[in-house]
Amino acid sequence: MIKIIKYVIADILRNKIVIAYTAFLLAIGMSVFNLEDNTTKGLLSLLNIVLIVVPLVCIIFSTIYVYNSAEFIELLVSQPLQRKHIWLSLFSGIALALVLAFFIGIGLPVLLYSFTPTGFILVVVGLLLTVIFVAIALLAAVNTRDKAKGIGIAVLLWLYFSLLFDGLILFILFQFADYPLENLMLVLSALNPVDMGRILILLKMDISALMGYTGAIFQNFFGTTTGMIATILVMMLWMVLPVFFSLRIFKRKDL
């Protein structure tokens, strides 16, 4: 399995997109901290990068990469290798390359300039989101044979997680404003890894007061160690479940 991961990573490095992505993140990470004296402001700027750009790049790149590896997969499947290992290696290879890119691009500047609990959480959330969106991309790509359709689904999923979901939440909030929804919000936010990441970081920045009573509930839950651990666990689920389902489909897929 390690052999296949090695070939996947070598191939990813050869096509240079991930290197460009690393350079882009590094440029932003460095300039944000050098422009502002206040590192908290810098972190806040990076927050948007982490929550919008990272999922987008990860999901699109991974989907396209899986489609472009069709020949590679076909070749390996006729060899004495387990399909499970082929698929998991592909996942690990892509995830590892992108995690590395994020760590160098955003992780290093944050750790250099703002080595605080908030900075640390930001990097952790970024890394988790990277892996989660690679996993979701794999599920999108394994389900459809048509490349254009697969990439379309990936873009729609990103739109859903980044924009539509928040719209839906707002809609629910306004429609049922007469009822106590705070605990429901807690559960609903678990349905979107981007939201969970955002809440985790915002709470660490101590601006939960801006979110009103719901913010207080969030602070009550996410602020505690149990809440933190629960959040991380739910995000782990967001990695494991897509990979698990995509693996189940891939095992029975005709090539």
Place this chain on the structure above:
Amino acid sequence: MIIATNVTKKFGRLTVLNNVSVNCNKGECIALIGPNGSGKTTLVKSILGMVVPDSGFITFNGLNILHNWEYRRHIGYMPQIGRYPENMTIGHLFTMMKDIRKAEQQGPLDEELLHAFGLPAMMEKRMRTLSGGTTQRVSAALAFLFNPDVLILDEPTAGLDPVASEILKEKIINEKQKGKLIMITSHILSELDDLVTQVIYMQDGNLLFHKSMAHLQKDTGETKLSKAIASVMRNQ
């Protein structure tokens, strides 16, 4: 060695394999013949586990191939249209394949075809720049490289020039004499004449017959495979 029992496969509404059962043994050289779209490649891919049958099962040396993968180390497969990672050079491809199969490889590699096809001279070429014929040479060299007990060749001579095609044929005859099981699908029946011991004829996903060459010659009164098959097709 390879036994398929009641294998059925549907792609949507189209039945590609309909209750196909075959029994292939060591030392045989089997020609898989049939019109386009008769399910030959699907049958071959089911044996390799690339296509998962809807019902029925296939065993290799007595083991069900479903959920089993180790049996593939005994198979050398040459696909009809070889598709390889485009950015890899021929050299990289061979290094990778050797690396992947190194663990279970016993005995020396069989690099005869690699050299006969003149591949070492173009190890630096990328797969996407290769012509169809060169890709076929790479596929053939890969299929024979690990000295497998079973060779599955899907349209092996399609796209090869006469010289390369002759080299490959020689190689197949040599391997057959070593007692390997060889399965060939082809449309150029005249090429199969001096190779084949068994004939499987498929049509519309059904296996019409599985006979030994001698048996087929006796039934049709023809000595050449192409004429024998033509006579079978006429009589339907």
